[in-house]
Amino acid sequence: MLKRNTRLRMEYLYRKSLEGKEREYYEKKRKIREALEEGKPIPTELRNEEAALRQEIDLEDEYTAVQKTHIDDEYATASEKDPKILLTTSREPSQRLGQFVKVCFCTLPIVIFHLELKLVFPNAARMNRGSQVISEIIEFCRAHEYTDVIFVHEHRGEPDNLVICHLPFGPTAFFELLNVVTRHDIKDKKAMGTMSEAYPHLILDNFSSKLGQRTANILKHLFPVPKPETKRIITFANKSDYISFRHHVYEKHGGPKSVELKEVGPRFELRLYQIILGTVDQQNEAQKEWVLRPYMNTAKKQNVLGA
DSSP states (O other), rough: HHHHHHHHHHHHHHHHHHHHHHHHHHHHHHHHHHHHHHHHOOOOGGTHHHHHHHHHTOOOOOTTTTTOOOHHTTTTTTTSOOOOOEEEEESSSOOHHHHHHHHHOOSSSSSHHHHHHHHSSSTTTOOOOOTTTHHHHHHHHHHHTOOOOEEEEEEEEEEEEEEETTTTTTOEEEEEEEEEOOGOOOOOOSSSSOOOOOEEEEEEEEEHHHHHHHHHHHHTTSOOOOOOOOOOOEEEEEETTTTEEEEEEEOOOSSTTOOOEEEEOOOEEEEEEEEEEEOOGTTTSSEEEEEGGGGGOOOOTTOSSSS
16 A cells, blocks of 8 residues: 555656646647737747647647646546545644534533534544554545545644645645634624534635635635535635635525525634645655745735735
8 A cells, every 4th residue: 555655646746747848838839829819920939840739739629728737636536526524633632622623512612623623624524633643644544535634733722723635645735723713602602503514605705816726726625516505605715815714604584685694603714834745744755835934025925825
């Protein structure tokens, strides 16, 4: 099994290494296509390759004309089956953290966040970490065809870190958790709706940059495709690189404009600080796709996820 995973990982890295060559070839065909459509002369540097490139263009359709990247490879089969997620925590989690990942209504301080995440993500299973190391968890998930693993970490009883690892080969996104408010902590429980387990509609707001689209891609593939009549909504809204998570259900009363929105919790903010091209157990070996470096930020460089 270990040799097979190593071989598959090497094949994936080899495909990714070809992306630069494929991008250069794609740019050449794009220039030829634009010149033909606009009636302009073929660029001088491409005239020796014009015949071969035009033959390639003639054979393309709407799917093959689009450049493929390693990002497409990572989520190429995502639409074929619903995601299957494993949720776990750091070792010896506090009561509040355990609760956040599972969802329970006891009055203990932090078994809350871990328990609540279990119902936020459809098809999620919760596992007690125990003494298992990360590499063992990843191998277990690969063997049982999990698509993602989510690790929730804490500091002094407060959830402070969320790691989303896509299987089998990554990517892995690291988020800082801020302003966590669990269902248990929401004061107005009468106004709070019930926790629906229907597949939710997603709202992804202000992920307009290339990095923002990459982040939205990681987040949206944690959720299966909902039915049109679903009345559950999950929102990821980016503002100044802080992603606000909100969870609502709605009810219609009378006409189309008569809609009542209820927050069901939990709510929190996420801040992306790293993406690696590998699984979480390869954190020291995998290539870093993006790393937050706040000391290098200027006013113009802030809000890298969107406008």
